Amino acid sequence: MQNPQERPQAQLSVVGACTVTDCKFNEAHECHAGQIEVRVGQDGAHCATYTPEASTRPRP
Secondary structure, eight states: OOOTTSOOOOOOOOOOOOOOTTBTTEETTEEOOSOOOEEEETTEEEETTOOBOOOOSOOO
């Protein structure tokens, strides 16, 4: 039996494809973040690492 004070080790995973095209870590539908965090919300799992790209347009 596992010691209840031991935490399970994190499993390494790979993001298959990212469809959030305005995230700064998305390059050609591939996530290039060093690591991501996934959280569960009311509408299911979502990427908590999402960071929008900085706008390159000048402010009006």
